[in-house]
């Protein structure tokens with residue numbers, strides 16, 4: 384093999400070395416195999432460690448959709464060496480059943496570059512205390528606990544935002560930062576990347592996900608176990624834990640990251656979804672006769688789920704009091720306290736993450752195995768999905784699976800929102816109150832609106848105060864695009880809402896006399912035409 388070809392192979396999937404102890408892995412696997420791994424075996428291993436499936440490796444490396452060669456190569460070689468290597472280290476025989484197990488098994492065996500690994504909710508006190516003490520004794524090593532932090536070896540763009548937040552935290556000593564944005568926009572990934580960037584500036588770093596709504600007791604205990612193991616007593620009261628945390632964050636320089644705070648937030652709407660559907664489906668006269676007292680409508684506020692209020696208290700205290708640490712939150716919705724505490728010159732700030740640009744969209748598509756993505760295609764995908772990296776990835780998978788990898792064919796058809804993209808948007812839409820939903824539908828059909836126009840066009844006659852509160856809430860939920868005083872929606876949200884309107888109308892038509900089905904067809908056609916024109920305008 385020529386030197387340049389060998390070098391090219393060695394560079395493929397090299398990002399794996401950021402998070403994995405590759406050298407040790409190569410040595411241990413060579414010992415299990417009985418001789419050194421070949422460059423191709425090393426390349427496939429790195430590909431798996433970057434999170435790619437055999438199909439994605441095949442598509443990226445060999446530009447082919449068939450993954451059978453890679454699969455056979457892996458099963459007959461690498462998987463066997465991994466099994467042998469792990470079985471030598473543990474008494475049980477470990478079987479690599481499929482590619483997705485490889486990273487888990489190797490991480491468990493300690494080949495991933497993390498300092499401490501404590502599973503949420505299953506804290507092993509002895510282990511973490513001993514380890515904590517050991518690292519704390521070595522003053523030059525910052526103590527870091529990344530919990531279940533995601534791998535960020537593939538990360539595009541966001542330089543401006545990273546520099547901005549870095550400046551807030553290091554130079555302006557901001558003590559509470561909230562990263563906001565729609566589902567899939569990249570908050571979690573950004574938070575991990577930021578922590579990696581800042582890690583040398585802190586004595587302690589703790590990253591925790593609230594995705595599965597771990598209780599405040601568990602999370603506070605885990606943080607204290609890392610930053611002050613000697614002061615923590617098991618079973619102590621939650622208020623004592625909060626006070627201890629605040630005091631520890633004063634005496635040490637720590638970075639605490641709580642991801643997915645929206646999982647412990649909710650907004651209480653005083654009207655049932657079913658009632659709302661009735662309002663939506665009914666004609667204006669029926670609304671007037673409906674038994675919904677619109678004057679009683681309330682726009683809910685964003686609150687903590689019962690049992691999770693202690694998080695709010697901690698956030699409030701860390702935002703208000705003097706300390707040398709930083710609490711970084713990621714959330715789809717802005718918690719109540721932040722709105723009150725934040726300001727451009729205050730030590731509490733929030734940053735709304737927006738979509739990636741065309742170039743970064745192109746990079747994601749290439750990463751997903753599209754060898755030649757032209758500028759126009761990546762531009763259109765970026766626009767349709769408002770640069771949402773999760774949606775772009777999901778669309779890329781669908782293009783491979785349903786359109787034989789042909790981006791132009793995917794772009795020609797009309798459906799933009801499907802599968803995982805729809806579930807992600809459903810999660811956010813289902814949390815809205817009646818008035819918020821109405822505003823969203825209005826914006827989907829009419830494009831931009833200012834407050835006055837919104838108020839005039841709402842089907843439900845609600846007070847100006849309610850409209851104002853609802854718009855403010857939608858902004859806090861990262862669902863509105865704001866341009867000076869007017870509001871609009873991203874194309875993907877627009878498409879989602881129009882689809883929903885069509886479905887809701889069909890439901891209504893089915894319940895009514897047959898003639899209304901005809902009305903539904905017209906309704907659907909009109910909305911779809913409208914969507915086409917609006918899409919064309921955006922693309923132009």
Ligand SMILES: Nc1ncnc2c1ncn2[C@@H]1O[C@H](COP(=O)(O)OP(=O)(O)OP(=O)(O)O)[C@@H](O)[C@H]1O
Pocket residue numbers: 537538539540541564565566567568569570571572573643715747772773776
């Ligand atoms: N800058 C980036 N470059 C490349 N990929 C990215 C980037 N940011 C995020 N991604 C990818 O997009 C997907 C969604 O990212 P992430 O989970 O961080 O979103 P999120 O905003 O935290 O979503 P949620 O609100 O659902 O928690 C992930 O697969 C991630 O790897």
Ligand SMILES: [Mg+2]
Pocket residue numbers: 570571572642643713
């Ligand atoms: Mg997230």
